[in-house]
Amino acid sequence: MKKALHLMLSVTLLGAMVGCGTNSNTSTGGKEVTPAPADSKPAATAPAPAKKVELKVFMGFPRFKDQFDKYFEQFKAKEKAEKNIDVTINLEMPNPDQAKQILQTRLSSNDAPDLFTLHAVADVPSYYKAGYLSDLSNQPFAAGLFDNVKKTVTFDGKIVALPLESLxxxxxxxxxxxxxxxxxxxxxxxxxxxxxxxxxxxxxxxxxxxxxxxxxxxxxxxxxxxxxxxxxxxxxxxxxxxxxxxxxxxxxxxxxxxxxxxxxxxxxxxxxxxxxxxxxxxxxxxxxxxxxxxxxxxxxxxxxxxxxxxxxxxxxxxxxxxxxxSTSTSLAVSPTSKNKEVAMDLLNYILDPKDSSALFQELKFNPVSKVHTYKSFPWIDEAMTYVSQGKAYxxxxxxxxxxxxxxxxxxxxxxxxxxxxxxxxxxxxxxxxxxxxxx
CATH class of the missing domain: 3.40.190.10 (Periplasmic binding protein-like II)
Structure with missing residues (x-):
């Protein structure tokens, strides 16, 4: 009798143990789970790696290299912070006497820089007809251009360059x-x-x-x-x-x-x-x-x-x-740029509402946009007295x-x-x- 009772208790206990194991395996796929401490936190997700982009920038005024180097560093930091894009800018600034010939050779040999400077009056018509200029009419910077400046970089009804030097x-x-x-x-x-x-x-x-x-x-x-x-x-x-x-x-x-x-x-x-x-x-x-x-x-x-x-x-x-x-040196974007979105970001940053006034003032350039808030220079005010008298062309x-x-x-x-x-x-x-x- 005692042996029979002992056997029945052993079977009952074994069944309970099996039942508990079955219930546990239902939610874990049969794997043993160790309960997490009550104060534990979810593991942090690793940040996505930055996208790497290289831009080739061609500018024909080496006397301003220091200013643009500094400004481009600001752009790189902004692009990294806002879009997680790690931008490398290869800036080429040849002597003005050779710059135009070098650029034309590059353009005609399908080796166009992503962004390049040109003369608004002398170069825009021929460069546009050759297919070297992107339509920039819908870019954010365009809306702020002064009307008289906008006309100088407009061809065939399209804004095809960003004006730098309004003279x-x-x-x-x-x-x-x-x-x-x-x-x-x-x-x-x-x-x-x-x-x-x-x-x-x-x-x-x-x-x-x-x-x-x-x-x-x-x-x-x-x-x-x-x-x-x-x-x-x-x-x-x-x-x-x-x-x-x-x-x-x-x-x-x-x-x-x-x-x-x-x-x-x-x-x-x-x-x-x-x-x-x-x-x-x-x-x-x-x-x-x-x-x-x-x-x-x-x-x-x-x-x-x-x-x-x-x-x-x-x-x-x-x-x-x-x-x-007139407007002379202006900045254009090549239609063949492989990184056109980032090139456009840089182009628009040249007339950034927050940062570009300091750049243009340091370069001693005239204001070209409504975003520019700095005071014009005395020599410009003097020149404008002749303009106001109709003595300008x-x-x-x-x-x-x-x-x-x-x-x-x-x-x-x-x-x-x-x-x-x-x-x-x-x-x-x-x-x-x-x-x-x-x-």
Missing amino acids: EWGYLYNKKVFNDLGLKAPQTVDEMKAVVEKLKLNKVTPFELSFQEAWIPQLIMALSLGGIVTSEHPDWIQKMNKGEASYKDVQDVFNIIDIVMQNGTDKPFEVGSAQGSTDFANGKAAMWVQGPWQAEAIQKVNPKIEFGVAPLPVSNNPKGTMINL QDLSLPNGVTDEQAKLLQSYYAKQVTKDEIIKSLDKKWADAIKAQQ
Whole structure:
């Protein structure tokens, strides 16, 4: 009896144990589970690895490398924080004299940078027709552009570049030198001759000459041609495009070119833009046919210098003495970019509502957008007084290659290697060849 009772208890206990094991295995798949401590926390999820993107950026003004290096570092941090994208920016900044040729070679050989600078007036039409420019009309930066600036980067009804340098420029002059000698900015060629003579009488060199880089003497032609064409030959561009005009019609451009070249500093072919800025800042010459884009370099050498911007006289008709009003260096995005989304992010960051004012102010650039809140510079205010009087013109649109040809020829002209007639003949041919190539 005792044995039977013991057997029954053993079977009952075994069944209970089996039952408990079956219930436990129902929720764990047969695996033994160790209860978690009451105060334990879920394991943290590892952050997703950052996406790596490389951008190639081509910009034609090496004098601003430090500023853009710093600004691009800010963009990289922003892109990493907001989108977890680790951006590498390969910045290429060749000398301005070689930049355009290098870029055109890259574009034509299907090796386009993701972003690149170009001249709004001189380059946009030909680059757009060649398919090198993306439509930026719907990008966030576009809505804030000032209307007059927006027009300069619009082609075929589309915004195709972001404007960097909006310019009101003529020549630079040392205000202290002018004030000390009782001089005012001349409004005619004869008045300029008188200013030159008074400067020389007081042992002051009239003009800084820095012809080591061909684009600098070309500025004299740009201003003189702009003033004469706008005031005396308003249909000259159209006639040239039709083969019905010549540079001989506007040969008075040489009046002011000769005055500048014959009354300047020595050894100009040993002086480029950097040394020219230093020389002008240190008072080596009273005037420099150069744009206010050199302001940062000039003030870096002499923070106390006071300089003004005045229109270059081109004849004895004051109506031709005009400020050049234009947009020059602009930034475009290649349609073939493999990282177009990030390229567009960088493009828009150039006019970021929060950060771009500090960048443009440091570069000494004019405001180009409603997002810019900094005060304009004194030399810009001076130039704008002429603009408000109607004494300004939009930068002339010359065929591709003509500006570069003018630059080379003016270097040769100073060195007395070519005559005026030879320059006229060469520029007429270059213009005609460029029009033919477009057809």
